[in-house]
Amino acid sequence: MGSTNDLTHGLDDIVIVGGGLAGLFCALKLAPCPVTVISAAPLGEGASSAWAQAGIAAAVGEGDTPESHAADTVAVGGGIVDEAVALGLAREAGARIHDLLQYGVPFDRDLEGKLAVGREAAHSARRIVHVRGDMAGKAIIAALTEAVRQTPSIRVIEGYVAETLLTDHGRVSGLQVRNAADATATPVTIAARAVVLATGGIGHLYAVTTNPPEASGLGLALAARAGAIVADPEFIQFHPTAIMVGRDPAPLATEALRGEGVTLINAKGERFMLALNPLAELAPRDIVARGVFAEIAAGRGAFLDATAALGAKFAEKFPTVYASCRAAGIDPATQPIPVAPAAHYHMGGIAVDPRGRTSIDGLWAGGEVSSTGAHGANRLASNSLLEAVVYAARIAEDINGITSASPAPSIGEQPVPRNYAMPPLTEANLRNMMSSHVGVIRDGERLAEAIRSFASIEQNTGNIALRNMATTALLVATAAWSRQESRGAHYRSDYPDENPLLAKRTMTTLAEARKIAAAISQGKPANTLSLSA
Template sequence: MKTVTTDRVIIIGAGLGALYAALKLAPRPVVLISPETLGEGASSAWAQGGVAAAMDAKDSPDDHAEDTIKAGAGTVNPMVAKLVTQEARDYILDLTELGTPFDRTADGGYVLSREAAHSYARVVRVKGDQAGAEIMAALIEAVRETPSVQALEGVMAVDFETEGNRVTGVAIQAAHDARSAPIMLRGAAILVAGGGSGGLYALTTNPHRIRGQVIGMAARAGATIADPEFVQFHPTAIDVGEDPAPLATEALRGEGAVLVNKHGTRFMLDVHKDAELAPRDVVARAIFEQSQAGNRPMLDTTDAIGAEINALFPSVTEACLRNGIDPSVDPIPVAAAAHYHMGGIATDTHGKASLDGLWVCGEASSTGLHGANRLASNGLLEALVYARICAEGISSEFAPVENAPEVALEFATGGTAPDPEAVQDLRQTMTNHVGVVRKAAGLKTALRTIARLEQNHGDSPSFLNMCATATLIAAAALLREESRGAHERSDFPDTKPELAQSTLLTLSDALSLRSKICGEPE
């Protein structure tokens, strides 16, 4: 394999965490590995709700931390919750200085929305449901103007090189031609900020490329993975047959929108005292149950928002209109869809993985903030906080570099692209058997199917990465014999206090379990 060596810090990904880290590392030279043009295909840009921060005088970081811990169902690291929430306000102010046009009140304050499981309105928005896109636009503009940042667009990471317990390089190839032969890129340090795993599911709100690849890469290199079973399903993906499914932001329910079924019944009133603003896992399961019963769940915005929805929530309105739904007069059909991975590459409070030379921030990481069920709009906040932490950690461990030549690449042929049918089989398997509600028989079926797909299509490193993450999710879900947060086992419906702890798993552990399952009679 051809090798290219650089003094630049290598950042895998081009979402909010990657861009913010690149800015915080400046003037240290970095190179961003971005499968698409900056801003395209990143989950961060699709985030509608906003960034959670205690900006109201009645609110406090301690209240924010307490809500985070409650939502996480017993497995949040309190120290991490305090660390992240104490600094949240500073990040809103920093993003404002970078040019993010947050919604403001007449007196200059920030418009705040209340989302599920928050005790106060504390979600800072942009143009109603444009937070992710607008924050990303501001960061991309700043990155483009920062000389120390080189973006390799149209390039994706597929494998890590290791020596002992240290990551020494990352294999990359042309993102739009997976048949290109990989090039080994070695740099000063490697920061993983390449997103989560929602696209491993057939029903998802995630961009096509977010299919657990970077988590799988790290796992295949030997990194410890934390809490892979905890996948959050967003209750209100717009159920119109699009892949990925458009999102009806939780802020709609914060504004008073209600959930009804085809009979017009507000079913959440009998499920939880907070009704539509119950924790996401509660609402997602209720919607899933309505769907399974054929009751066609819908989000009704007509009374609470009405004709104002176009101005307040343009992304939701556009998604509805292109599918023949006028949300000002029609209820919006919804379904629970894979949305956010609370689990990921295990990191310490400095953002370091179990492998030397590897830092992680954003959804690919598991910092201990989210526990079993992420509090709404904490995802972008965590990415910001740990992007800075990782940047500071890298800067402290490596001697300053004032400049470095830009990385020049020329890909040859010789790689193998993932088989589209195999990818779709994998995604459907995850939705069918590792979805909102799980049971042992289905999880074992999933592990057997993943093993078969991996055996038949293992010549593609990108597909092996997907299969690695899928295996970790299914194996950890099988091992956790209880229901907790976003992890619901129909055969173990109770929460067991003695299991109120994070799962720590290596791919080797998960493959051992998978081999055992594959050896059992079906």
């Protein structure tokens, strides 16, 4: 069927929102069942997965096992990884890599023709499959986009953004979409039996991010406003080495660089990670991000130094990073690369079961917009692309085999706290507040200030896109405020230690977030509200 922007027909049986890895893979797995893919940007261009440099984690190397992969995932996740989910993910990895090969993804191979595997932080074995070193995401999306365009059963609608999820008696009934290029255009309603949200993450809610503008938390907001349960929204991974050359989004210096021996230094040339963790540069990302953040905050700066480990081989081994540096006038073969932490990946999202089902009948979610329990409080490197393809395949299988699911109970809307004394937020102000108040290091006072601001804009703005951003920001900030401990990527300077009583996932709703915002605006003591079980 190919690409078309014709929305003038009746019921769409299955609609997928999002043109990244999860959405495209799910559409292909649903073939020959007719499916419509809605993408605000041209396929792949607005997808974070297309920017993923490192690759996909899979225990396909000699001597490696899914059990070892799952154990590494659990070890990094801060005590709240669902171990059964992690093991299932690892065990399906090989089959999904085979699928991608069948779709034409040119994974790197060794001299014997076997899949070449690399190692990244906190992995106990070399198990990352790459494409030309740092081009995995781009190559995967290019191959899947071509496959989708050649599949007659897939209709692609580009240039439209989803604004509202429609429900009827607790069940999804369709979507409201609008032309992405015209905010004043009349919205169009698409009826559907099944909706799959594959809209990506929330990185663009932050002023410094590696994510494209489309990663603004849209899918999470759509589901939350419809009453869906949201899991672990406070857990956001900040990539420790975004290249600071004045670009938005910031280019990413892949973690694979550190896997090849590249070191982190400050302006004095000191390797500061050696004193912070035995694994130094290969410590979990949350530890490295806080280390980099601290050096910058202290005025010493932070840099990746590849001059000894790679030198003249840099351009050949990491062409994407090399090109980003050279465009900014930096030669990474001979000069250190300035870096800083940037919002990179959301471990939280719409709560889903092992089949990708949400708490709303007829709604599935896959990829970064979902929360499966696989990542816990801190994602293991290169597990994100794996999770996207594993759950996309499961969602397709579930939709193909389902006739009607039991309707989930509807979660009623509750009054939104109002604070008319606060000036309206712009998108830039919201992003700056997320970075300063809900970023790498957090505290209760600044979180409360952010919550009041986000609650105000969520209620009072007439801009639908900004309202959806504020909805997701409110969910993140209230969950971060409620988790009065430090765990994984969530760090509270006023609660710097883990609390064993809080070693559980967060399950919340927009209604609960609004209750917390109302309590804060009324000056209710923090200890009267607790983390959702």
